[in-house]
Amino acid sequence: MRSEMINETETPAVAGQKDNRYSACLLFSANALARAITAIGDEEFGRIGLSYSYAYLLCEVVDQPGVTPSKLSETLFLTPSTITRLVEKLELKQLVRRESEGKKTLIYPTEAGEALRPAIAEAWGRVGARYSSAIGPDDVCQLTQQVFKAARSLDDLD
Amino acid sequence: MRSEMINETETPAVAGQKDNRYSACLLFSANALARAITAIGDEEFGRIGLSYSYAYLLCEVVDQPGVTPSKLSETLFLTPSTITRLVEKLELKQLVRRESEGKKTLIYPTEAGEALRPAIAEAWGRVGARYSSAIGPDDVCQLTQQVFKAARSLDDLD
DNA sequence: ATTTGTTGCTTGCACATACAAATATTGTTG
DNA sequence: CAACAATATTTGTATGTGCAAGCAACAAAT
Numbered sequence: 453m454r455s456e457m458i459n460e461t462e463t464p465a466v467a468g469q470k471d472n473r474y475s476a477c478l479l480f481s482a483n484a485l486a487r488a489i490t491a492i493g494d495e496e497f498g499r500i501g502l503s504y505s506y507a508y509l510l511c512e513v514v515d516q517p518g519v520t521p522s523k524l525s526e527t528l529f530l531t532p533s534t535i536t537r538l539v540e541k542l543e544l545k546q547l548v549r550r551e552s553e554g555k556k557t558l559i560y561p562t563e564a565g566e567a568l569r570p571a572i573a574e575a576w577g578r579v580g581a582r583y584s585s586a587i588g589p590d591d592v593c594q595l596t597q598q599v600f601k602a603a604r605s606l607d608d609l610d
Numbered sequence: 611m612r613s614e615m616i617n618e619t620e621t622p623a624v625a626g627q628k629d630n631r632y633s634a635c636l637l638f639s640a641n642a643l644a645r646a647i648t649a650i651g652d653e654e655f656g657r658i659g660l661s662y663s664y665a666y667l668l669c670e671v672v673d674q675p676g677v678t679p680s681k682l683s684e685t686l687f688l689t690p691s692t693i694t695r696l697v698e699k700l701e702l703k704q705l706v707r708r709e710s711e712g713k714k715t716l717i718y719p720t721e722a723g724e725a726l727r728p729a730i731a732e733a734w735g736r737v738g739a740r741y742s743s744a745i746g747p748d749d750v751c752q753l754t755q756q757v758f759k760a761a762r763s764l765d766d767l768d
Numbered sequence: 769a770t771t772t773g774t775t776g777c778t779t780g781c782a783c784a785t786a787c788a789a790a791t792a793t794t795g796t797t798g
Numbered sequence: 799c800a801a802c803a804a805t806a807t808t809t810g811t812a813t814g815t816g817c818a819a820g821c822a823a824c825a826a827a828t
Contacts, residue, residue, distance in 0.1 A: 471758070472685055474666060474685075474686070475754075475755070475758040476754060476755075476758075477734070477737075477738065477754070478647060478738075478741055478745075478750060478753065478754045478757065479647050479648065479650070479651045479662055479737055479741070480662075480666065480758075481754055481757040481758040481761055482640065482643045482644045482647050482648075482757055483644045483647075483648060484687040484758070484761040484762075484765070485640045485644070485757050485758075485760055485761035485764070486640045486641045486643070486644035487687070487761075487785080487786090488687075488761050488764035488765050489636060489637050489640050489641075489764055490637065490640075490641060490814095491764075491786090492637070492764070493637045494786095503813080503814080504637055504638075505814075505815090508632060508638065520776080520777090521776075521777060521778090522775090522776060522777080527630055527632075528632070529642040529645065529646075530814095530815075530816090531815075531816055531817085532776075532777065532778085533777085533778070533779080533815080533816065533817080533818095534814075534815050534816065535777090536777065536778055536779085537778095537814080537815080538814090540778090552777095554776090554822090554823060554824075555775070555776050555777070555822060555823040555824065556776065556777085556823090557776080557777060557778090576635070579635075579637055580635065580636075580637075583636055583637070583760075583764060586763050586764050587636075587760045587763050587764065588763075591756065591760070592636060595636065595756050595757070595760060596633075596634060596635070596636045596639055597633075597634075598749065598753050598756070599636065599639040599640055599643050599753070599757065600629075600633040600634075600638075600639040600642070600643075601745075602643055602741075602745045602749070602753060603639055603642040603643035603645075603646050605744050605745050605746075606643070606646035606647055606649075606650070606741065606744050606745065607642070607646050645815080645816090648784095649816090652816095661783080661784080663784070663785090678806080678807090679806075679807065679808095680805090680806065680807085688784095688785075688786090689785075689786060689787085690806075690807065690808085691785080691786065691787075691788095691807085691808075691809080692784075692785050692786065693807090694807065694808055694809085695784080695785080695808095696784090696785095698808095710807095712792090712793060712794075712806090713792060713793035713794065713805065713806045713807070714793090714805095714806065714807085715806075715807060715808090
């Protein structure tokens, strides 16, 4: 996300303050945060040729070989259709393979997939380091907990 | 970043507990929250035929006729290209119109656009009410502030 | 055992967003 | 002034995600 451009006429009170009426809106703020932090994630995970959802999904598959899409959907807070898409692409990249068993689908890592696991952990760490230093390591922990708790509350609604 | 692995396998102590190792990851949690809350937003704003980004953009245009894409980009934390796309669609719906002035583009609301303004405010309120009641009205305010602050910190990086 | 419903996964389609490159205007400097 | 750099916007293209509908396998009930 870019867009500096300062000047702006009637800036009130504090300089550098980019608060606006949307800052009080969680719908707005949560999306802004997600976009900003995903940019970091994509940068770091991109170095291993994945974006963060793929990386996390691959983690799950490596750590729980034979995991099903529905389990992944629950763990990753993504819809089943999204999981299908992610798995498809990981399969194309030869990082996982699917096995049909009845109406279930079991997902297993390939060797290449397993080999990527440490790199994912590293990238994961780098992402954490970057946003921690930007946001402030003290706040980050509590913020994360609260954000997750809120996400879960909303998700449990339906 | 701490990766606390929580129990695995079958449901742990508390029922409804969906914590996992990603709950400690802000990249993950922020996206989960954004998706969950956007679902609410789309539902409410959908009733007036917009999704939330369009609605907020239209607000800005109604409240600051002649606003430029770059200003909108700054206010809405979206890239200029995204603003162009949003404005295009609002123009198709006859809710705004564009005027070229040199290298700038000035965006004005149409009457239909202005007429929608109160409905947007209402939908906005309903969204707030819904997530407040889900998350807990006490937490929501502080959470929103922190989330916005974090988003701004990350955005100010580059 | 056939029907009916339920569960698990996949597909078709749509949408929000971004990046990189293209275009057009404005500013600057030799 | 001409050439070049900077700024503002748009366009081509790609990606992540979801909804609704489809399909396949299983379960339940008559």
